[in-house]
Structure formats: C-alpha cells, structure tokens
Amino acid sequence: MTTVHLLAPVEQLRRALGDERRRALDDMVAVLAAGATTLARVFPAAARRTGRGDLFVDGPRLEDAVRVELVATAAARLDPGTLLAELEDLYRHGDADEKRAVLLALGGIDDPLVDGSALLLDALRTNDVRLVAAAMGPHARRLSAHDWRHGVLKCLFVGVPVAGVADLAARADDELAAMVRRYTDEREAAGREVPPDAFLVRDLTTPTTRPEG
Structure with a gap:
C-alpha cells in the first residue's frame, strides 16, 4: 500500500463538483477501492465525467485533483511495483492532460519504492510548460x-x-x-x-x- 497526497481535500473537491459529477467521482472511487476495475479504465474519461477548470484561484485544476484522487484510491490496495507499472502505462498512453496528472500524482508519493524519474525525464524532453512544471515538483528529488x-x-x-x-x-x-x-x-x-x-x-x-x- 502506498500513500498518495491529494491535490485538494476530499470535501473541497466534492463541493466544487456538484451533485451529478460528485456521484460520478464517488462511483469511480468505489469501483477502484473494491478492485473491480483498473486505473486504465477510469483515468482517461475522468475529466469528461467530472469536468475541467480551476478548482480555486492559484490552485490545482479540477481534473488533476480528480485524477490524483483516483490514483490515491488505487494506490491504497496496490503494491509499489504494480502502482508504478500502472502509472507508467497511464503516462505512456495518455494525452498531455493525463500525463500531467500522472506527474502530479508522483509528486504526492513518498514511497521510495515508487521511482517515476524516467517519466520526469520524458516530460523534461518536451516543451510543454505544464509537463515541465509538473516534472519539477516534489518527485524531482529522485533525479x-x-x-x-x-x-x-x-x-x-x-x-x-x-x-x-x-x-x-x-x-x-x-x-x-x-x-x-x-x-x-x-x-x-x-x-x-x-x-x-x-x-x-x-x-x-x-x-x-x-x-x-
């Protein structure tokens, strides 16, 4: 089990979502927690189901906070190696928004067995300011x-x-x-x-x- 620090408190994120989108997030969290699905099945569509935009002024984006919570839910039942493999797969096959969320999730992981430095280096080879900024967050201590x-x-x-x-x-x-x-x-x-x-x-x-x- 690996702990992932969230981008926003659970209650604050739920208030920002509204009823329908909150239920969508709660559904995704529930099936992940039960082991009934994988991150790869819920991660890509998460923004479509819960919305996009700034969560609060000078804070994280709503879709990033949602995806990091999904990672945290999965991490609570996965061993570090399996979690890292899933994050690498999400990053490898994801669009820029999904890649950013993976990098931000890595920034919230303290477990020394989860080393996503290879993903950070990939992000740093791009000119996408969002990916570069996310790559140089807390997980960059692994570089x-x-x-x-x-x-x-x-x-x-x-x-x-x-x-x-x-x-x-x-x-x-x-x-x-x-x-x-x-x-x-x-x-x-x-x-x-x-x-x-x-x-x-x-x-x-x-x-x-x-x-x-």
Whole structure:
C-alpha cells in the first residue's frame, strides 16, 4: 500500500463538483477501492465525467485533483511495483492532460519504492510548460544532480516559474550557477531578453573560488 497526497481535500473537491459529477467521482472511487476495475479504465474519461477548470484561484485544476484522487484510491490496495507499472502505462498512453496528472500524482508519493524519474525525464524532453512544471515538483528529488540541474535550466528555457521547483534553494549548487551564467551570457550576447528567474537561480549560490597558484 502506498500513500498518495491529494491535490485538494476530499470535501473541497466534492463541493466544487456538484451533485451529478460528485456521484460520478464517488462511483469511480468505489469501483477502484473494491478492485473491480483498473486505473486504465477510469483515468482517461475522468475529466469528461467530472469536468475541467480551476478548482480555486492559484490552485490545482479540477481534473488533476480528480485524477490524483483516483490514483490515491488505487494506490491504497496496490503494491509499489504494480502502482508504478500502472502509472507508467497511464503516462505512456495518455494525452498531455493525463500525463500531467500522472506527474502530479508522483509528486504526492513518498514511497521510495515508487521511482517515476524516467517519466520526469520524458516530460523534461518536451516543451510543454505544464509537463515541465509538473516534472519539477516534489518527485524531482529522485533525479540525479545532473538531470535535476538540466530540469531547472529547462524551466528557464520554456518559461516555467522556478518558484514551483521543489527544493530549489537546497539543491542549487555551483554547477547550476555556472550553467545559468552561461545561459544568461549567451542570451545577452545575442541581444535577447534574460528572464528574471535566471538571475534568481544564478544568485542562489556563489561559485567556489579556487586559490591562485
């Protein structure tokens, strides 16, 4: 059994849905909890059955909150390996919205046996700002230092606010600062605007000064 932290409290999500859509979500949760179906059967149609849109100002989207709750329900009865396999399958066959929900669900999983770093790396190879932002959430702690640094740089390239990068201040190091300095120097030399977040990241750490001689 693996715990998945939800994007929104259950009661808040139910209030936002209304009666018909709330019943649809409760039905999906019930059949998943009973083991009568799989995530693959309910995940794709979840947004159609419960709706889309912002759940609340500056908060998660309703369809993401619904899908993460479905993942949490399934995770309560699956072993970590099976859960990861199902999430990989959902991501591999899903559209961009479904991929984002999988990445957000991974961000709510603390179980060390559920390592979705391969999915994060796939998302970081895209230019979809929604996928890049979701990939650099809490689950990015699983990425190697090398891959994580390149993930931060990808945020700068595609315009994802680095405020959403988990553990940025804690993981920023001299190598990241050097990478961002090269990025800002190249843009300035080309007469291109440098995003303010680049200076924020660059200034998080001071490069180590090597002794002369």
